[in-house]
Amino acid sequence: xxxxxxxxxxxxxxxxxxxxxxxxxxxxxxxxxxxxxxxxxxxxxxxxxxxxxxxxxxxxxxxxxxxxxxxxxxxxxxxxxxxxxxxxxxxxxxxxxxxxxxxxxxxxxxxxxxxxxxxxxxxxxxxxxxxxxxxxxxxxxxxxxxxxxxxxxxxxxxxxxxxxxxxxxxxxxxxxxxxxxxxxxxxxxxxxxxxxxxxxxxxxxxxxxxxxxxxxxxxxxxxxxxxxxxxxxxxxxxxxxxxxxxxxxxxxxxxxxxxxxxxxxxxxxxxxxxxxxxxxxxxxxxxxxxxxxxxxxxxxxxxxxxxxxxxxxxxxxxxxxxxxxxxxxxxxxxxxxxxxxxxxxxxxxxxxxxxxxxxxxxxxxxxxxxxxxxxxxxxxxxxxxxxxxxxxxxxxxxxxxxxxxxxxxxxxxxxxxxxx
Amino acid sequence: xxxxxxxxxxxxxxxxxxxxxxxxxxxxxxxxxxxxxxxxxxxxxxxxxxxxxxxxxxxxxxxxxxxxxxxxxxxxxxxxxxxxxxxxxxxxxxxxxxxxxxxxxxxxxxxxxxxxxxxxx
Numbered sequence: 001x002x003x004x005x006x007x008x009x010x011x012x013x014x015x016x017x018x019x020x021x022x023x024x025x026x027x028x029x030x031x032x033x034x035x036x037x038x039x040x041x042x043x044x045x046x047x048x049x050x051x052x053x054x055x056x057x058x059x060x061x062x063x064x065x066x067x068x069x070x071x072x073x074x075x076x077x078x079x080x081x082x083x084x085x086x087x088x089x090x091x092x093x094x095x096x097x098x099x100x101x102x103x104x105x106x107x108x109x110x111x112x113x114x115x116x117x118x119x120x121x122x123x124x125x126x127x128x129x130x131x132x133x134x135x136x137x138x139x140x141x142x143x144x145x146x147x148x149x150x151x152x153x154x155x156x157x158x159x160x161x162x163x164x165x166x167x168x169x170x171x172x173x174x175x176x177x178x179x180x181x182x183x184x185x186x187x188x189x190x191x192x193x194x195x196x197x198x199x200x201x202x203x204x205x206x207x208x209x210x211x212x213x214x215x216x217x218x219x220x221x222x223x224x225x226x227x228x229x230x231x232x233x234x235x236x237x238x239x240x241x242x243x244x245x246x247x248x249x250x251x252x253x254x255x256x257x258x259x260x261x262x263x264x265x266x267x268x269x270x271x272x273x274x275x276x277x278x279x280x281x282x283x284x285x286x287x288x289x290x291x292x293x294x295x296x297x298x299x300x301x302x303x304x305x306x307x308x309x310x311x312x313x314x315x316x317x318x319x320x321x322x323x324x325x326x327x328x329x330x331x332x333x334x335x336x337x338x339x340x341x342x343x344x345x346x347x348x349x350x351x352x353x354x355x356x357x358x359x360x361x362x363x364x365x366x367x368x369x370x371x372x373x374x375x376x377x378x379x380x381x382x383x384x385x386x387x388x389x390x391x392x393x394x395x396x397x398x399x400x401x402x403x404x405x406x407x408x409x410x411x412x413x414x415x416x417x418x419x420x
Numbered sequence: 421x422x423x424x425x426x427x428x429x430x431x432x433x434x435x436x437x438x439x440x441x442x443x444x445x446x447x448x449x450x451x452x453x454x455x456x457x458x459x460x461x462x463x464x465x466x467x468x469x470x471x472x473x474x475x476x477x478x479x480x481x482x483x484x485x486x487x488x489x490x491x492x493x494x495x496x497x498x499x500x501x502x503x504x505x506x507x508x509x510x511x512x513x514x515x516x517x518x519x520x521x522x523x524x525x526x527x528x529x530x531x532x533x534x535x536x537x538x539x540x541x
């Protein structure tokens with residue numbers, strides 16, 4: 001008896017999303033499907049201890065869920081004439097219940113593309129994906145994004161209403177649209193990851209979960225599509241997340257990549273990420289996530305910061321400039337150039353970008369400039385740039401870091417003056 | 421499902437473009453319209469005179485107020501519409517993305533309320 005309960009708990013964790021994805025297709029409605037999912041598991045709790053666990057538990061749950069949903073509809077139809085037709089349509093439906101993993105996979109992919117439909121607002125895509133595909137509760141999602149639970153609940157309700165009323169279909173896009181639509185899915189997954197990754201201390205527990213969920217989504221996409229850029233995104237997330245424990249010190253302050261204790265990097269995740277990058281690069285179609293993963297891979301392969309192959313990184317930023325472009329990438333490329341030995345040239349490139357105006361109020365541009373000046377021993381100028389960066393930075397750990405650097409540089413500059 | 425595709429354009433900018441490329445754009449509209457008539461997606465469609473010709477009505481306190489111009493002054497104005505029949509939003513997007521107005525301004529797709537279906541929601 002307890003065995004069956006344990007088995008059911010495990011099944012719920014591993015496969016409830018799969019059952020839900022298929023039920024949404026069969027029942028044509030998100031809320032009805034969620035209700036049916038719970039009824040199906042309730043039925044299993046009652047029946048399996050006596051009747052034994054069925055040969056194909058997932059298919060059993062889908063069938064039970066569909067049966068219960070029809071039952072509920074027919075009973076409600078007695079009091080609600082509007083439901084008569086829905087019940088009739090669903091009973092007569094010839095939509096098949098999948099018999100294989102492949103069939104369940106198709107339904108999951110439909111769900112992914114529906115939740116990440118570009119006709120939904122970006123924050124609604126994120127919320128719906130976490131709620132429906134990952135199975136997080138509305139409260140958990142609200143906590144992770146620091147919004148009140150009713151706000152998050154409303155966001156999800158509105159998204160479901162738009163899917164229904166605007167006729168967003170439950171389908172995998174046609175081949176002509178597939179790449180563009182997949183980009184939208186990857187973007188949503190990446191947003192979830194970044195939300196979990198870029199936050200520090202305080203909410204760190206729930207936020208680490210977000211990064212974990214994004215990685216799980218990434219795995220699902222690779223499994224369902226076999227797509228190279230999905231593989232690149234998964235690699236990027238794994239390689240970044242591998243450094244999690246080394247990124248902050250005991251006080252919760254930021255530790256820069258070059259100062260991190262690399263023995264704290266999760267070696268299994270690094271190895272998996274590196275293998276995925278290789279495969280993604282071998283495919284020929286090299287997208288923005290794959291290139292960023294390739295850059296992360298160069299860092300991951302360096303045993304110490306000083307062994308970093310900066311020239312290779314410059315090469316990847318050249319590629320990234322071609323496929324994506326933009327001032328922030330140009331900034332990173334300039335830093336890579338400087339670190340590869342062309343310090344003065346890197347500095348000139350950053351100055352040109354700052355003069356261009358686009359990055360003038362971007363804290364990272366000023367802190368990058370300050371860092372290069374510090375390395376060149378031009379401390380007075382470094383202080384001015386740290387000051388400017390500090391005026392623009394908003395995140396607590398980042399501000400503390402900049403203030404530490406500024407104090408240290410100011411002291412060195414003073415001592416140098418006094419020595420003269 | 422039926423969808424209305426509302427075509428928004430900046431009158432001043434469109435007028436400028438029409439001076440040089442008017443014939444080409446009109447030809448594109450004719451081709452598009454006849455294409456969706458042939459494919460069975462077309463239900464209706466009209467081009468509208470500029471907002472300078474618009475009249476807005478309100479009844480307040482039982483009295484009819486008539487004012488010159490559109491309801492709201494915005495950068496882009498409604499310039500025309502199509503009513504189409506599409507399987508779902510994906511098909512509606514495929515069709516509406518071929519409206520020349522997407523390049524000149526923007527096209528808003530709105531599902532039409534079906535009161536016969538509305539009954540069982």
